[in-house]
Amino acid sequence: MMKKFRPILLTAICCAVGAVSAQAGxxxxxxxxxxxxxxxxxxxxxxxxxxxxxxxxSRTRLIDLERMVLRDKSLAGxxxxxxxxxxxxxxxxxxxxxxxxxxxxxxxxWLEQIGVSxxxxxxxxxGRR
Amino acid sequence: MQSKNPLTRLAPIFLAGTMTVxxxxxxxxxxxxxxxxxxxxxxxxxxxxxxxxxxxxxSKSALAAAIADNRxxxxxxxxxxxxxQSAIEGAEGELRIELRHQFLAEKRAYLExxxxxxxxxxxxxxxxxxxxxxxxxxxGAKTAAMTPQxxxxxxxxxxxxxxFQSSIGAVDMKLFGNxxxxxxxxxxxxxxxxxxxxxxxxAIESHPMNRRAEIDGQAVSKQDYLRQIITKAEADVAxxxxxxxxxxxxxxxxxxxxxxxxxxxxxxxxxxxxxxVAQGASVNAAIDLFVTR
Numbered sequence: 001m002m003k004k005f006r007p008i009l010l011t012a013i014c015c016a017v018g019a020v021s022a023q024a025g026x027x028x029x030x031x032x033x034x035x036x037x038x039x040x041x042x043x044x045x046x047x048x049x050x051x052x053x054x055x056x057x058s059r060t061r062l063i064d065l066e067r068m069v070l071r072d073k074s075l076a077g078x079x080x081x082x083x084x085x086x087x088x089x090x091x092x093x094x095x096x097x098x099x100x101x102x103x104x105x106x107x108x109x110w111l112e113q114i115g116v117s118x119x120x121x122x123x124x125x126x127g128r129r
Numbered sequence: 130m131q132s133k134n135p136l137t138r139l140a141p142i143f144l145a146g147t148m149t150v151x152x153x154x155x156x157x158x159x160x161x162x163x164x165x166x167x168x169x170x171x172x173x174x175x176x177x178x179x180x181x182x183x184x185x186x187x188s189k190s191a192l193a194a195a196i197a198d199n200r201x202x203x204x205x206x207x208x209x210x211x212x213x214q215s216a217i218e219g220a221e222g223e224l225r226i227e228l229r230h231q232f233l234a235e236k237r238a239y240l241e242x243x244x245x246x247x248x249x250x251x252x253x254x255x256x257x258x259x260x261x262x263x264x265x266x267x268x269g270a271k272t273a274a275m276t277p278q279x280x281x282x283x284x285x286x287x288x289x290x291x292x293f294q295s296s297i298g299a300v301d302m303k304l305f306g307n308x309x310x311x312x313x314x315x316x317x318x319x320x321x322x323x324x325x326x327x328x329x330x331x332a333i334e335s336h337p338m339n340r341r342a343e344i345d346g347q348a349v350s351k352q353d354y355l356r357q358i359i360t361k362a363e364a365d366v367a368x369x370x371x372x373x374x375x376x377x378x379x380x381x382x383x384x385x386x387x388x389x390x391x392x393x394x395x396x397x398x399x400x401x402x403x404x405x406v407a408q409g410a411s412v413n414a415a416i417d418l419f420v421t422r
Contacts, residue, residue, distance in 0.1 A: 063304065064315045070293045076286060079279045087285040090292060097293065100300045 026072045027086055030065040034095055037062055041107045059096055059106065066094045089113065161195035161249060163187055163256055167263045176342035176354040183260065192253060199246040206239045226397075229390050236383050244376055251369050257362040261355050268352055 037058040040051055069075065075083055091098040092113050099109035111117065165186050174182055187193050213232045220228050275283070305312050333339055342354040349357070 060313055064313050067293075067316070067319070070290060077275075077279055077283050079276070079282055084278075084282055087282060087289055090289050094289070094293070096304075097296065097300050100303050101296045 025074070026065065026068040027075060027082060030062070030069050030093070031086075033058060033062050033065050034093075037095075037106065038110060041110075055106070062096045066097055070094065161192045161252075163190035163192035163253065165256065165260050167260060167267060172264055172267055175339060176349075176351045177340065178338060179264075179351075180354075180358060183257070187253065192249060192256075196246060196249045196253065199242055199249060203239065203242045203246060206235065206242055210235055210239060226390070226394060233383060233387050233390065236379075236386075240376060240380055240383065244373075247369055247372055247376070251366060254362045254365040254369065258359055258366070261359045261362070265352060265355050265359070268355075 037055055040046065040054040040058060043051070046054065069086070086093045091102075091109065095106055095110060099106045102109055104112070163186075165183060171179065171182060210232070213228060213235060217225060217228045217232060301312075341348040342351065343349065344354065344357050
């Protein structure tokens, strides 16, 4: 009897999970998409052409998502750690807009923001710890 | 059955004349209510419309109906008093005394009506003051709910918005200027919607019902407008206090008129040849009852 109901139960759970993920806010979607873009930039396994096409698609989506977050009235004054963190650093959160403003590539701008610059890399020394 | 003695009939007027103002008619007061509630929806209304909404709510209340009824009755009572006054001028003898007595009774009834109207108007003013004060408190509470952390977040969000708005044109030019990258469906639809929204916002801005509240021709904030309404309601209460004093003096005059009328009745009842009763006679006659064992 239980075996007969198992597929129904699983379907119901999947639907519930789907409903929860569908309710994700604009900020959560932006963070997910940004992670995908950065992952594509940093993935050593990708060939340049693959990386190019993958980041191109994600970049367009990221532009829309960044605009959605900035226009999302439900986030105004929403004092949660996630929202606070997002607006603490415009350059990291709204990566495509900030990098375009700064005339830099998305990856360069991101590295700059997390403190990795060409200058700092050139100054590093290989050593044994 | 009415008492024949005019003095007995005038006694309630003495008492009532002095008590009219001080004793409110509680039984009637409890049936006439106006209990407006400060809802979020009401607070969000534009200041001008907010007052209209409150006034409209009041006009539909039992309290407004009671005030209107009392005013109508007061008007009718004033007409009755005028008729009686002119009737007294033309009457003589017993009829004149009877009419004067009726005039006093009607005056007392008039005072009761006015006192009741004042009581209802005071309740209206008090309720207004409470209502608008609560609105002000709620508006203040909203501002006070801004913690330093939240205020900092709002500031950052405003700065982000400003930066985004100032750079969006340049960003669009750089990103979508070349043919390699086209605007998404979201961007295209958003631009269309923005154009529609701007037209609607312009229509709302110019709508007569959306004009900012004004005091003496000067546009004021919602808080200032509410404070102005509260001040007006408090001025109404102060005027009612003054009107109560006027009513007190009227009541005193009624009592004095009643006393004058009773004096006149006593003077008429005394026969011209009748000897006045000795002041101590009745007491002296009773002394024997006390001294004998």
